[in-house]
Amino acid sequence: MSRAAKLTLFCSSLFAVSTIVFVHYAQKNEKAAMHAGVIRDVEQQKIKKERQLDFEMQRALEEEYRKVQNVRDGRG
Numbered sequence: 001m002s003r004a005a006k007l008t009l010f011c012s013s014l015f016a017v018s019t020i021v022f023v024h025y026a027q028k029n030e031k032a033a034m035h036a037g038v039i040r041d042v043e044q045q046k047i048k049k050e051r052q053l054d055f056e057m058q059r060a061l062e063e064e065y066r067k068v069q070n071v072r073d074g075r076g
Helices: 003-068
Strands: none
Touching: none
8 A cells, every 4th residue: 555545544534533523522512502401491490480389379468468458449
């Protein structure tokens, strides 16, 4: 095998291996980023649910207080 053929084979092999390694790490990073997005979405849904429960509790307390206290609307 000539020197040029060996050099071409080496360069082609190096390019192929480096491409495979790059794609592997790119996929691994993309998967990690997507997983982080899912975790962030779950946390946001949890916070939203907690806020909704707080809102409903405040509304129930308001209704209780309205029954007990004499509150007038400021409209009229």
